[in-house]
Amino acid sequence: MDEGTGLSWMICGTCVFVWRHVSHQWSENFRKFAMPNELCTPSLDKIDSKHGDSWVVCITELQSETQTSTAKFTQKCISASMIICSRKSLAVVHWADIFSDTDYKPVLSLGPGGSLEYKGLTERRASLGWTGAAVSSHVRSMVSSFYMNCDVQGCVAIVCLSTGELWRLDCHGSNIYWKKIYRDVDDGPAQGDLGKSFPISNSVGARSLVWRPKEGSSMEGWRQLLLLTAAGIECWDVELSVDHNIQLLWKYDVFADLDSGKVLTGQKQTWLLDFQWDITCKRLKLLLASYCKDKVNGSNYMQYFTASYSCLPNSLRREGGIQIVLPKARIEEEEFLLSMQLRVGGKPEGSVMILASDGTATVAYCQGGAMKLYKFNLGWDAGKVIDACVLPSSEEKEGGSWLVLTERAGVWAIPGDAVLLCGVEPPERSLSRKGSLNDRSIKEDKRHTGPSTWREDLKLDETIEMKGNLAALEHTSVDVEVEALVGQFFTNFLTTGRADGVAEKLQLAGAFEKEDNTNVFVLASKAIVDALPKHWTSSMSSNTAILAAVSAQLADKQCRHQQFLQFLSASNCHEELRHRQRSTLHLIMEHGEKLSAVISLRELHNLSAQARQQGLLDSEWSSKTEVTEASGAMWELVLLTGEKARRNNVMLLDRDKAEIFYSRITELEDLFSCIHLHFDVIVIKEQPTQAQAEKACEIAHACAKALKTGIRFRDTHHTWYPSPEGLTPWYCKPVVRMGLWKLATVILDLKEEVSVLLPSLVMTLMSHLEEVADVLLEAYAGAITAMVEREEEYRALQMEYWSRRDLLLSAMHQHVRRLFEDANKDADGEIGERNRLNILQELYSPLVSLARRHAGYQTLWDICSELKDMSSLRSFMHESMGLREGRFSNFVFEQCYKNKQFSKLLRLGQEFKEDLSLFLQKHKDLLWLHDLHIEHFSLASSTLHWLAFSKEPVVSAAVEYLHGNWTPYCKTSKLKMAHRKRLLNMAKLSALAGGDSVLSEKVMDIDADIEMLKVQMEAYQCNLVEEDDVLTPRQLVEICLKSDNRNLFLRLFHVFAWGGDIFRKSNRSLLEAAWLKAVDFDDWIMMRQVSERDGWSDEQHVEALHNTVLYEAARCCYSCFQKGGSFENVLPLLCEETEEGVEFKSVETILMRHADFPEAGQIMIAAIQMGSSTEDAKSLGDEMDM
Structure with missing residues (x-):
């Protein structure tokens, strides 16, 4: 038996019989060859005894380099040679091509000629004292291979003898050439203490030959050979050509490795x-x-x-x-x-x-x-x-x-x-x-x-x-009894139409204990739909007769399965399963779905056969006809799936492939498994592109129709189904999805090829791609829904679904767009517009429908944008499709923002107010405009207030809008101070428009930020900050505190005044430092000396103090408006003593730390009192005289 070719052989009498042992048909690849007369007795009734009764046979198949290992089980021998060699006499017979229709005569060689040097090993053993019987030389093993990269058609065989000798045979033309390969024969390990009389002498120097895999070859046209000897393994390099070269590469000592x-x-x-x-x-x-x-x-x-x-x-x-x-x-x-x-x-x-x-x-x-x-x-x-x-x-x-x-x-x-x-x-x-x-x-x-x-x-x-395993056997026997009981009740129901008390009896028998595939009802349903016919193979000799019985057999199964469902309903078993074992009932109903799908496949094949007989098929395969099996690709797939079932279940080896496929209904998923794994066996790359396209379209249409038929069965019988939560339909399983995706990728690849060579086939390919995409995306959606309902992790599958959905929709959209452009290339006027609308209605409608069902937002957006169809876009936005991906309205807003179509975005907001408000939460540079448009002034004020001090880059067009200069395509940048001031002013106006009063907290916060922004603008004019910097109040205070500019320094007290009570308390140290530095801006000792020398009047004293920084600071902090409470709560102006004699820190105590305070402290205190007091200058002058 040869595993590689799937062939078996047997020598009987004077003939060699060869057949394909993996086929159920004995006649498939069956050949009979007569041995040459030279090897037979004179009566030609048997082989001469001098050649012995044991032969070595090698069958070598000439395989194409493009064949893959995954398709190995589908291959049939097309061209193969056979070499047989007598183990005793070394007579060799070579048949060049055993499957050729030409009657080739075999080539015979009676051996290498001359005396073979077989006695070397025996003589050496005799010299070592071996007393065992002399070992007769015979062939141990033989391997063969075709020539590679050689102009001569032929093959090479390597023969190893029991003595350890190797011979090379080159078979080409009408000759067989022998060449001895010289090698050192190793006797193997020493006999040790076994003794000379030990019955096993290890006399066989060579054991076996095997080729090394082709990828291990050292050079092109060479192949490595492994030889098992008595001592280890040798590797030889064999040139597969007429040059007869062979060389030893390396040896491996097995015993040394095992001993180590x-x-x-x-x-x-x-x-x-x-x-x-x-x-x-x-x-x-x-x-x-x-x-x-x-x-x-x-x-x-x-x-x-x-x-x-x-x-x-x-x-x-x-x-x-x-x-x-x-x-x-x-x-x-x-x-x-x-x-x-x-x-x-x-x-x-x-x-x-x-x-x-x-x-x-x-x-x-x-x-x-x-x-x-x-x-x-x-x-x-x-x-x-x-x-x-x-x-x-x-x-x-x-x-x-x-x-x-x-x-x-x-x-x-x-x-x-x-x-x-x-x-x-x-x-x-x-x-x-x-x-x-x-x-x-x-x-x-x-x-x-x-x-x-x-x-x-x-x-x-x-x-x-x-x-x-007794317990397991007893449990199995119980199941068998329950299955027999269900069959008995079902038979009685078919006879009498009654099923009274059946559910109770089956409940006692344990029929409802197991679930899913082990449940007896599922097994009974499976037995109905998977029943093998008894007459197809045994009494029908041709495929035509077999296929004639298929339709009747499937119809009978469908009728019987429907009767089984009626039996479940009449016996109340259906309600029991529906409420307690949903998955079990779901499997039973899926049997009906698969049966309907297979029947649809059978109908397609019947239509194809009828069309071929009537000659209705054109040379170009048309997508508009139901005849889908012109090239027989679907039939090849049916046979391939049946062959896979035969291999997986050896009990079916005597059955026909088509018979197996149309009988094993519940294994319909194997059809898609074969598409995924072995599609290149049916659609072969070496075939013409048109033939590949026709086969791919044929299989795509058949698979899509079968799946849609199953789905239609589910929709029609939906009242029979249990609640679907968490249940995955069979057409949503991974094996089905992989098969459909394989079809889709093949069609896309073929589309690229035929678009150049055969443009007329592009429309056909894309129409069938649409069919495949429809059922594929439905499968993904159903699988994800079930995973979500079972609370399983689904995001990886969802990402795969999204990527493949977008790829398929994009390909179909590009195809439609190309057709649209071609149709409107030369179209003008009213006729051209009418033609454009017709194309849109015919081509865009199915694509839009598919994109709407599967939330293909990009496709819908592109189509509406190309057509400038805002009404359709708004209609799609109102639909609640794609909840897991987000609403389509959100996607449209994202595209408008990405393309900087801000006016379009805001106009859509008038109709989708809440949706746009949610979207703009992460784009607040436009949120305030939307809030203003929908008259949410208070929200707009809050957004503008936040945006004015945001450090993130914003859309400058949102600011330019304030100037009435709207630029739809603009860059994002950081806001300048002038922009921030405008935003704050807008925030204040919006707050007032929203009903807030001038003294409300919101308006006061905005005013405080406006004042602080003014301070920052003055710092910018002094080149102390950048124009787009966003500074905190503390940073402003620190900058002003370091400045020697009198006016800028005074502004820090405004910051403290508008900063609020909490800010003043948390930055009290800065406030104290500011009061100390405020003294340094005026020469208090000089002022005192000049006033005494010149005798200033009260008005002069008041005027001089008004010009001091201390006066302005006190006036800003203690007499004007302060946000968040009085300065007295944080830092009193004058020191006060408690009953215990403890003094609190105040402005006065801070000034007392200054070096000039002992001499000019009185006028310093007078300045801060004057700034904080509302009394007139006269009373203050009287106090100074005192």
Whole structure:
């Protein structure tokens, strides 16, 4: 059996039979070849005995470089060569192309000619004193490959002999060329203390050959070959051409690696038996056997184990430890031991199969940390197991079920579940059907296991295993009884039309205990819709006859499923499921959806077949017709899906692919899985672009129609469904979404190609893209809704939904826009306008409908902007679509703001007042304008007040609006002081317009900020601050305090006056420093001396004091208006003593710290009193005279 090509062969009599073992039809790829007469007896009835009865066969398929590994299970051999070689005589027969219609004669070679040097190894063993029987030379293994990068058509085969010798065979033309490959033959590890009489002499110098994966090749046109010898593994580089070159690259000593890892501790001798790549072709699995001795009872035994290796460029590396397959087994004969073969990759995952020359096949796998064995055995004598392989899986890097080729019963598949169920612990017995060669081992076996045979041991182990699972078996039997009871009641209902008391009886039987797929009602519904017909394959010989029965079969299933729903309703089981087991009832109804979808697919195929018969299909595939299977792409997809079901369920291997697809209704999701994984098998890149487009459109239309039919079934029977909260429909599952997305991406790629080569197909592709996008986006929306209702994390899926939605809508919009531009290129006047409207009505309407359902805001905005259709835009804004994404009105506002269309934005605000108010909360530079327009003056005042001192860049147009110079396209920048002043003035006017009085707190706050802004403007004129700086009151005080400008310094007292009581208290130290510095601006000692010398009058004294900074400061702080309370509460003007004699800090006590106070303190106090008093100058003058 060959896993790569899916072919099996058998030599019977004088003929070689080759067939495809993965097909249910025996005739598919079946070939019969007669052996050349030179190899047969004179009567031509059998092969001559001198060639022996054992042959090695290699079938090599010529594969295209573009074929992918994911499509491996769909490939059929188109061109393959076959080489057979006699193990005994080395006679070789080569068939160049076994599937060609041309009758090619085979090429025969009776060997390399001359005497073969087979005695070298035997003679060396004799010289070492070996007394074992002489080993006859024979072929151990053979591999072959086609020539690469060579003008000559042919293939090369490498043959290894049991003596360790290698031969290269080049088969091309009518000749077979032999070339001996010289290598040093290694005898393997030393015999050690086993003795010369030990029955296993390790005489076979070469074990097996296997190609290394192509990506590991060192040069183009070369391929590396791995040879398993008695001592280790050798890597050879083989040139795949007529040059016959081959060279040794490296050797790997397996025993040295195992010894260094202390793996072989306590084992006297180890033999390398076979190796094979795993399913990923990245790890090499090696089968070994070792001879051990039990130190407790002194018995000898064999141990079998495997080791895994990864392949490095120039060596191997062991991955992990070893896996023991048989811990204790009987000692076997050398011929039997060295004939064991390893197979890797079948199910259960990680299992291996060991084939022995006596016809046994044993599967070993690890379960729960313990090794289990399963021996293939039929209930009747099927003869020996000749070979085995793995059924190619539909999934990449995943193994399939084991296939075995038997001597009398043909090919059998071993389901993975059967291996798990019947696996037993490794008994102390041999893998063969023979007894041990060690008498002591026989005695030990009898003492431990008794006289029972291995079959009895297996039965005993299975009995123990069954006892351990007794509870599970009993539970399964109860389920079977309940299922039978449901079937009985349903049959009675169909006969009598009555179902009285059925719900109560089923309740007592436990029919409502399980949910989802394990519920008996779901199983009954599935049995109806998934029933396999009994007559399609057995009595119908052609596909036409099979397909004729499909429609009737599906209609019968639909009728029966509808009757089952009526039975649930009549028996009150429907209400029970509807309220207590929503997911169960949902699955039952989904069976009806899938059945309707498959029926729609069948109808499409019938229409296609009828159209082909009547010749109604044109050369160009039209999207306006219901005939969608002109090229047969959908039929290919049906067969591909059926083939995948066959591979996943080996019990269906004898069924037709189409039969499986149209029968396994509940597995309809596999159709979309095949689209996702294997679409390149149907739409092949090498095909003409038009053919690819037609196939993609055909499949897209069929899938979209099937899904819409299922959705229509749901809408029609909505009263039968349970409440949908948290339930995900089948068409919203990831596998369906991935398949639809694959279709969409393929159509988009093809659209780019055909837009240049075949523009006429663009319209067809885009119309089908619209169909796929519709159901795909509905699937995403349904999945997200269910996740939200289940309170699951949905944001990752939502982001994927948004990105793919925008991509699809953008592609469709660009297509419509291009058609629109082409149609209006030369259109003018009234006719052109009418043509434009017709195009919009025909092309934009479905796109707008799709965008509205899935909140495609960008598409709707672009369409309305291009058409300048404000009425439609406003209509869309009133809809509440896309609540999770935000309302469409919010998106429109964002686009207007982004494009600096402020006038348009504010005009929309007149109709969407609340929506725009919410949006402008993060754009306050425009919020105040909207508030003014809707006459929310108080809110506008607050916004303007905040905006005047905002440090964030704002839209300068919002400020220019105050000047009546509105610029729709303007830059954002920081506000200047003049802008801030205007904003504060607007804030004050808005507050007054909103009903606030002049003395209200809001207006006073605005006035205070206006005064402080005036101080900042004076500081800017003195070049102390920047024009766009926004300073706090404390920063203003600090700047003024450092200034020597008399007027600017006085302004800091205005800041304290308008800053409020809290500001004054928190900055009292600055206030004290300001009073001290205010003294320094006037020469108080000189003033006192001049007044005494010149004898100033009261008016002169008052005039002089009025010109001092102290007077102005006191007047500002203590006699004028102060915000937030009197200065006396923070810093009294004059010091006062309490009854305890404690003085509080005041302006007077601060001035007393000045150096001039002892001489001029009286006039200083007079100045601050005059500034704070409302009395006339005369009374103040009298006080100074005193």
